Amino acid sequence: MGIKKWAWALLGVASLGFRWVASNSPEWTEHYYSRGLFLFIRQAFDMTLGNLPFPSVFLFILFIGTLFLFLIRKLSRSPKGKKRWIFAFRSLLNFSGALIFFFLILWGFNYQRTSIIQQLGLEVKPLNLEQLEEEIEESHHQLVSLRQQIKADTSAIEEIVDYRSLESQVRKNLSQNLALVKLEYHGNPRTRMFPPPGFMRKMGILGIYFPYTGESYIDPTLHPLEQPFTIAHEMAHSFGVTDEGEANFVAWVVGTRSSDPLLKYTAYLRLFLYQVRDYYRMDPDGYRVWLEKLDRGVLQDIRSIQDRNAKYPPFSIELSRKTNDLFLKSQGVKAGVLSYQQLPMLVYAWKQKAGN
Numbered sequence: 001m002g003i004k005k006w007a008w009a010l011l012g013v014a015s016l017g018f019r020w021v022a023s024n025s026p027e028w029t030e031h032y033y034s035r036g037l038f039l040f041i042r043q044a045f046d047m048t049l050g051n052l053p054f055p056s057v058f059l060f061i062l063f064i065g066t067l068f069l070f071l072i073r074k075l076s077r078s079p080k081g082k083k084r085w086i087f088a089f090r091s092l093l094n095f096s097g098a099l100i101f102f103f104l105i106l107w108g109f110n111y112q113r114t115s116i117i118q119q120l121g122l123e124v125k126p127l128n129l130e131q132l133e134e135e136i137e138e139s140h141h142q143l144v145s146l147r148q149q150i151k152a153d154t155s156a157i158e159e160i161v162d163y164r165s166l167e168s169q170v171r172k173n174l175s176q177n178l179a180l181v182k183l184e185y186h187g188n189p190r191t192r193m194f195p196p197p198g199f200m201r202k203m204g205i206l207g208i209y210f211p212y213t214g215e216s217y218i219d220p221t222l223h224p225l226e227q228p229f230t231i232a233h234e235m236a237h238s239f240g241v242t243d244e245g246e247a248n249f250v251a252w253v254v255g256t257r258s259s260d261p262l263l264k265y266t267a268y269l270r271l272f273l274y275q276v277r278d279y280y281r282m283d284p285d286g287y288r289v290w291l292e293k294l295d296r297g298v299l300q301d302i303r304s305i306q307d308r309n310a311k312y313p314p315f316s317i318e319l320s321r322k323t324n325d326l327f328l329k330s331q332g333v334k335a336g337v338l339s340y341q342q343l344p345m346l347v348y349a350w351k352q353k354a355g356n
């Protein structure tokens with residue numbers, strides 16, 4: 001009887017112990033969890049909560065709220081003094097234990113899987129200036145030719161398909177190309193817009209995967225040119241990719257393999273922004289000269305994204321600096337002579353590997 005009262009707390013501790021075991025055996029975790037149990041969890045979420053007409057995180061909030069009220073009521077009815085304190089303490093531990101347990105079992109054990117970089121055998125190294133310049137040329141060339149297929153003039157692209165169609169399109173693209181990064185496509189993961197508009201941006205994020213309901217969310221105010229890549233990034237999390245850099249990489253690989261010029265364009269655009277930011281840091285003078293050559297249409301698109309971002313500054317300046325320091329703001333931060341930005345490095349390593 002006694003131990004039962006602490007069941008969730010104990011389960012939380014046990015799952016942390018299990019996590020330690022899993023971290024020592026990534027291959028085992030990969031096989032039994034990421035490519036085993038987690039795929040069933042993926043299916044189960046997508047077949048149920050994924051069909052709701054509203055973000056399922058609301059159900060989670062409702063559940064936590066109800067639980068909280070229930071506990072408060074029980075607490076107020078329990079005898080005053082030591083017993084009440086023990087009850088409050090136990091409830092807190094049980095609650096934390098349950099949160100940890102469900103987080104790990106529903107998604108979190110993916111942190112212990114074999115990384116995508118390792119699975120693909122990529123050799124990730126910082127880029128030197130020459131390599132970066134070549135990469136920028138390549139991205140720019142792709143952007144210019146793709147843009148011609150999307151828009152006839154150089155004014156910014158500010159309208160694309162409606163969100164629901166975009167979500168399906170990105171998902172379909174993932175289903176066709178996820179195997180390229182050695183991941184299995186399973187289920188029908190959802191990425192919804194999460195109200196109120198601007199809320200997530202204020203918190204300094206563009207999107208988030210919520211493991212407790214198996215759904216991801218993006219901020220409704222995201223610029224249309226940022227949406228396809230961000231959805232693909234969040235969906236990469238839905239397939240058990242935990243690392244931010246790897247989720248970007250997956251989104252880039254599938255995006256650039258898409259048959260849709262818009263998805264391709266937005267994937268190259270994201271990469272380009274990372275590359276150019278580093279270029280500026282590594283060689284400010286070279287960057288200024290090069291900037292003169294930047295395609296007018298691409299420039300308008302970047303400006304349009306920046307204008308949109310400027311309307312929703314995050315609470316934390318540090319975070320805003322990370323997401324919005326390109327072209328207009330000069331930080332004077334020198335990143336040294338090498339580019340350490342993860343997406344450009346991963347893409348470079350990927351291209352270096354034969355066959356990509």
Ligand SMILES: [Zn+2]
Nearest residue numbers: 233237244247
């Ligand atoms: Zn992410």
